[in-house]
Amino acid sequence: MKQSRTLLFASKLLSFIKLIIIISIFLFSYLFIHARYSPQSVEKLLLTKHTYIEFTGNITKIPTTYEEYKNSDIEGIFFNKLSGGSKFKIWMSGLISLTFVLLIINQLRGFVNISRKEGSFFYNTSQFFKKSSIYCSIYLCLSLVLLYWRSSLSYIYYEKNASNNIIANQIDLQGFYININSYINLLFVILFLMVASKVFKEGEKLKSENQLTV
Amino acid sequence: MAIIINLDVMLAKRKVSLSELSEKVNITMANLSILKNNKAKAIRFSTLNSICKALQCQPSDLIEYEDE
Numbered sequence: 001m002k003q004s005r006t007l008l009f010a011s012k013l014l015s016f017i018k019l020i021i022i023i024s025i026f027l028f029s030y031l032f033i034h035a036r037y038s039p040q041s042v043e044k045l046l047l048t049k050h051t052y053i054e055f056t057g058n059i060t061k062i063p064t065t066y067e068e069y070k071n072s073d074i075e076g077i078f079f080n081k082l083s084g085g086s087k088f089k090i091w092m093s094g095l096i097s098l099t100f101v102l103l104i105i106n107q108l109r110g111f112v113n114i115s116r117k118e119g120s121f122f123y124n125t126s127q128f129f130k131k132s133s134i135y136c137s138i139y140l141c142l143s144l145v146l147l148y149w150r151s152s153l154s155y156i157y158y159e160k161n162a163s164n165n166i167i168a169n170q171i172d173l174q175g176f177y178i179n180i181n182s183y184i185n186l187l188f189v190i191l192f193l194m195v196a197s198k199v200f201k202e203g204e205k206l207k208s209e210n211q212l213t214v
Numbered sequence: 215m216a217i218i219i220n221l222d223v224m225l226a227k228r229k230v231s232l233s234e235l236s237e238k239v240n241i242t243m244a245n246l247s248i249l250k251n252n253k254a255k256a257i258r259f260s261t262l263n264s265i266c267k268a269l270q271c272q273p274s275d276l277i278e279y280e281d282e
Contacts, residue, residue, distance in 0.1 A: 212255040214245045 007116040014109040021102045025095065032091045035079065045079040047090070093146040100139040107132045122203035129200055133193035140186050218278045219257075221250045221265070228269050239264035 035042040043062055062078065063069035069081075079087070111128035115121050225232065232250065236243045241261060248254050249261075262273055269275075 209255045212248060212253060214241065214249045214254050214257050214261050 004116060004119075007112055010112045011109065011116060014105055014112060018102065018105050018109065021098055021105065025098050025102070028094050028098065029091070032087065035087070039080050043078070043080050046074070046076040047079055047082075089146075089149045093149060096142055096146065097139075100135055100142075103135045104132050107135070120207065122200060122207040124204065126197050126200035126204055129193050129197035133190050133197060136186060136190045136193060140183065140190065143183065143186070216280055216282050218280050219249055219252055219254065220276055220278055221246070224269050224271055224275055225250075228271075230269065235265070235268055238268040 031042070035045070063072050063074070069078075082090070107128045111125050114123060114125060114128075225235065232246055233243060235241075236246050239246075239261070241264070249257065257277075262276070265276060266273060
């Protein structure tokens with residue numbers, strides 16, 4: 001009874017997390033579409049060194065030229081000043097990350113639901129761990145591509161010169177902060193899921209043998 | 215599997231139905247069907263003992279090894 005209640009709670013919690021992620025995907029996409037058509041509304045949107053997006057309220061003056069930006073003590077890059085391609089890279093990397101988290105949460109939810117329904121942890125459950133480990137592995141490979149992507153963001157400042165022509169200052173933000181720990185953690189998660197998959201597969205086998213013992 | 219259960223042969227020889235055997239040995243029809251259809255992965259000594267007693271036979275009459 002207690003186990004069933006715990007599993008019910010876990011199922012509800014995972015459903016809630018799933019809903020939050022779906023909403024986040026929509027909000028994330030909305031932010032980028034909104035920024036495309038209404039750039040002035042996101043002029044204080046700053047990307048920190050960890051490429052997390054944050055609104056800044058303490059910046060009194062937003063640098064209008066590249067020289068001003070370079071001389072300011074602002075840590076991060078203004079979203080509006082990124083090139084279209086860079087914005088797309090950030091949008092895609094965010095979307096891919098959230099999608100994979102959603103897929104893994106879905107698998108965990110499936111595992112909890114089937115365990116609750118069957119009253120056993122060893123009924124066709126190893127596939128959920130196997131699928132999760134495959135998703136994590138794909139995500140790890142994609143993360144490396146995204147890492148390369150994010151390390152080559154372009155920062156553009158349009159400035160008018162004497163003859164009123166628009167010139168662009170473009171820099172590649174090479175050496176952008178890379179958090180290696182998260183990739184190592186992901187590797188451990190993959191290993192854990194693979195081991196769990198094998199353990200649950202063995203459990204399924206023993207359960208089937210036990211059921212077919214007369 | 216190389217181990218074959220000849221329960222159906224013994225039932226026919228003793229002219230006993232599966233339901234009658236089920237009542238005699240106190241094992242469900244579903245479990246006896248698993249045994250009869252060679253789907254079982256293992257058999258308990260207690261089950262074998264009950265079936266041998268009910269059908270008046272030896273374990274070797276019920277279980278046979280066939281080279282694959």
